[in-house]
Amino acid sequence: xENYLQNITGGGIKTQNKRVGARTVKFGRPIYIIGHAAxxxxxxxxxxxxxxxxxxxxxxxxxxxxxxxxxxELQRQALSLAVRKSGLAERDIQCVFGGDLxxxxxxxxxxxxxxxxxxxxxxxxxxxxxxxxxxxxxxVDGGFAEKAAAVTSSHFCTxxxxxxxxxxxxxxxxxxxxWTATAAGAAVLSSGGQGPRVTMHTTGKILDxxxxxxxxxxxxxxxxxxxxxxxxxxxxxxxxEDYDLIxxxxxxxxxxxxxxxxxSQDGVTLGNNYNxxxxxxxDTEKQDVHAGGSGCGCSACVLTGHILNGMRGGRxxxxxxxxxxxxxxxxxxxxxxxxxxxxxxxxxxx
Amino acid sequence: xENYLQNITGGGIKTQNKRVGARTVKFGRPIYIIGHAAxxxxxxxxxxxxxxxxxxxxxxxxxxxxxxxxxxELQRQALSLAVRKSGLAERDIQCVFGGDLxxxxxxxxxxxxxxxxxxxxxxxxxxxxxxxxxxxxxxVDGGFAEKAAAVTSSHFCTxxxxxxxxxxxxxxxxxxxxWTATAAGAAVLSSGGQGPRVTMHTTGKILDxxxxxxxxxxxxxxxxxxxxxxxxxxxxxxxxEDYDLIxxxxxxxxxxxxxxxxxSQDGVTLGNNYNxxxxxxxDTEKQDVHAGGSGCGCSACVLTGHILNGMRGGRxxxxxxxxxxxxxxxxxxxxxxxxxxxxxxxxxxx
Numbered sequence: 001x002e003n004y005l006q007n008i009t010g011g012g013i014k015t016q017n018k019r020v021g022a023r024t025v026k027f028g029r030p031i032y033i034i035g036h037a038a039x040x041x042x043x044x045x046x047x048x049x050x051x052x053x054x055x056x057x058x059x060x061x062x063x064x065x066x067x068x069x070x071x072x073e074l075q076r077q078a079l080s081l082a083v084r085k086s087g088l089a090e091r092d093i094q095c096v097f098g099g100d101l102x103x104x105x106x107x108x109x110x111x112x113x114x115x116x117x118x119x120x121x122x123x124x125x126x127x128x129x130x131x132x133x134x135x136x137x138x139x140v141d142g143g144f145a146e147k148a149a150a151v152t153s154s155h156f157c158t159x160x161x162x163x164x165x166x167x168x169x170x171x172x173x174x175x176x177x178x179w180t181a182t183a184a185g186a187a188v189l190s191s192g193g194q195g196p197r198v199t200m201h202t203t204g205k206i207l208d209x210x211x212x213x214x215x216x217x218x219x220x221x222x223x224x225x226x227x228x229x230x231x232x233x234x235x236x237x238x239x240x241e242d243y244d245l246i247x248x249x250x251x252x253x254x255x256x257x258x259x260x261x262x263x264s265q266d267g268v269t270l271g272n273n274y275n276x277x278x279x280x281x282x283d284t285e286k287q288d289v290h291a292g293g294s295g296c297g298c299s300a301c302v303l304t305g306h307i308l309n310g311m312r313g314g315r316x317x318x319x320x321x322x323x324x325x326x327x328x329x330x331x332x333x334x335x336x337x338x339x340x341x342x343x344x345x346x347x348x349x350x
Numbered sequence: 351x352e353n354y355l356q357n358i359t360g361g362g363i364k365t366q367n368k369r370v371g372a373r374t375v376k377f378g379r380p381i382y383i384i385g386h387a388a389x390x391x392x393x394x395x396x397x398x399x400x401x402x403x404x405x406x407x408x409x410x411x412x413x414x415x416x417x418x419x420x421x422x423e424l425q426r427q428a429l430s431l432a433v434r435k436s437g438l439a440e441r442d443i444q445c446v447f448g449g450d451l452x453x454x455x456x457x458x459x460x461x462x463x464x465x466x467x468x469x470x471x472x473x474x475x476x477x478x479x480x481x482x483x484x485x486x487x488x489x490v491d492g493g494f495a496e497k498a499a500a501v502t503s504s505h506f507c508t509x510x511x512x513x514x515x516x517x518x519x520x521x522x523x524x525x526x527x528x529w530t531a532t533a534a535g536a537a538v539l540s541s542g543g544q545g546p547r548v549t550m551h552t553t554g555k556i557l558d559x560x561x562x563x564x565x566x567x568x569x570x571x572x573x574x575x576x577x578x579x580x581x582x583x584x585x586x587x588x589x590x591e592d593y594d595l596i597x598x599x600x601x602x603x604x605x606x607x608x609x610x611x612x613x614s615q616d617g618v619t620l621g622n623n624y625n626x627x628x629x630x631x632x633d634t635e636k637q638d639v640h641a642g643g644s645g646c647g648c649s650a651c652v653l654t655g656h657i658l659n660g661m662r663g664g665r666x667x668x669x670x671x672x673x674x675x676x677x678x679x680x681x682x683x684x685x686x687x688x689x690x691x692x693x694x695x696x697x698x699x700x
Contacts, residue, residue, distance in 0.1 A: 069685070103679045204468055
């Protein structure tokens with residue numbers, strides 16, 4: 001694993017080749033997560049991780065006039081607080097990577113309108129927090145910024161009316177359906193400092209196993225998680241037991257079991273060190289979320305609250321965070337298409 | 351401008367600081383555009399740049415069953431051909447950066463489903479080609495990939511029914527309205543090789559000057575173009591006349607005049623070396639496109655066809671490509687919001 005280091009030259013400048021195997025990169029230096037913040041709604045605050053959030057707001061409108069504006073406000077609070085907790089001012093952040101689930105990513109665009117910071121918009125559905133952190137870390141490691149941030153969000157009410165039914169219809173949910181989290185998470189990355197470090201990432205490929213039930217996104221996304229995690233283990237010549245925690249984003253009950261089954265076909269056991277953000281965010285027995293949580297904000301708030309706090313407190317030292325996204329739209333489903341999915345993974349070390 | 355070069359250390363590895371001024375970065379080595387392809391629809395093929403496209407297809411369905419599937423096909427052809435023209439196979443491309451205008455970027459996700467290549471999804475509305483190329487070049491320059499690609503597309507019929515009216519309504523268009531191009535462009539970047547080189551980029555900030563007329567996107571986006579281009583000139587201590595061509599993406603008639611006016615208030619003249627992809631793609635007098643062209647595919651096909659061909663032929667050697675995006679959605683407009691806009695710029699040198 002260590003013999004991948006080579007210096008390659010181009011234009012007279014020596015650049016380190018940071019690729020490890022086919023799909024993984026190892027950053028040339030530790031990229032520190034110097035600040036992070038999680039903001040959540042009432043239901044998320046009542047769940048098992050409620051105490052780990054920096055802000056819990058009982059008002060689904062977050063004092064705004066629409067749910068979409070509420071989602072931007074949720075994200076604004078997370079980004080603003082992450083910057084403050086890193087000890088920096090907004091002007092110190094050289095760029096932000098972010099996105100959300102809404103059409104044209106308006107949750108993020110309307111949030112970033114209020115910040116005087118250069119911005120890269122991303123779309124990776126529920127994989128966006130891992131995608132943002134991967135690209136943000138690569139940008140910092142490449143010497144293009146010293147301090148940069150990643151942010152993402154989701155909101156139950158904006159997602160339901162956009163992807164499924166207006167809430168007022170009171171539509172029935174199927175047992176495999178997941179509950180979109182009302183939450184946001186943000187993290188500030190730096191080329192120096194202290195705290196947990198982003199050290200590697202594996203880029204996702206789009207996989208589509210032919211599932212067309214948009215109420216079973218966990219099942220649709222599990223093969224992408226299997227693909228990316230397998231690539232990571234192969235590229236790094238490691239196994240699941242080498243990590244304190246392997247965390248998928250939002251596979252929930254159905255998808256996480258599919259993932260365990262896919263690995264067991266290879267003779268690989270995902271043990272007690274495997275968990276899923278969609279299973280952790282809510283009490284799935286008592287909170288009526290069916291298969292569990294989902295949404296960009298689900299894995300984002302679990303990571304930037306519970307997980308990074310735990311890493312700082314010494315609970316875990318090697319966390320493999322693999323957020324998954326289902327890349328369909330209502331239009332693609334109406335046209336009879338199946339669900340393409342992707343999973344981006346990052347390794348965080350304390 | 352040359353004294354920005356510093357070596358900064360972190361974790362024992364020397365990394366070059368590539369920032370130039372507040373918002374611009376200069377790559378540590380030339381990032382070569384080793385292959386590029388432009389694919390366009392019938393109307394675009396009949397315009398002044400028709401001969402510069404690799405493929406022109408008269409069928410708006412591109413032999414698919416829906417316009418959305420047609421847009422994915424358009425993009426597939428562009429990416430596939432760009433890879434072939436670069437002399438590589440698909441397996442040589444280590445990742446792709448791309449996006450489009452559709453809800454949940456399905457044009458790109460469903461295209462990339464057919465490629466066995468790691469993928470980063472972006473959303474920058476019509477600025478996506480510049481955003482993709484900037485991040486792709488940064489990723490290659492940082493040592494994370496040796497060969498990577500950028501791709502984007504738009505389709506008149508998908509955009510009209512999503513953003514405005516179903517085409518069958520036959521809605522009247524206002525004089526400031528722009529025509530979404532049915533086109534795609536793709537480029538393959540490499541850490542070595544030959545051809546035009548991406549050498550710098552300036553990241554956009556989101557600006558919103560309070561315009562709420564979604565039929566005047568050029569006007570809404572012009573201030574973002576002014577902001578990014580001004581930052582580029584300041585950061586690099588250069589002026590418009592130092593470039594053979596300054597090319598905005600899709601400001602069209604109204605926006606490009608606003609941009610000229612904004613610069614003239616600073617005593618800066620954008621001369622004959624300034625042009626706009628939205629003005630170049632169509633014959634705005636004869637082709638009934640009102641203010642001009644727009645859409646991710648507009649600047650993408652102008653760049654990957656006419657411009658890069660011209661640079662290879664010796665016509666231009668320094669091209670500043672500044673693609674602009676309007677980041678509203680139909681929902682944000684219905685909620686009374688104004689239009690946030692962004693502009694990402696890259697410098698290409700032959």
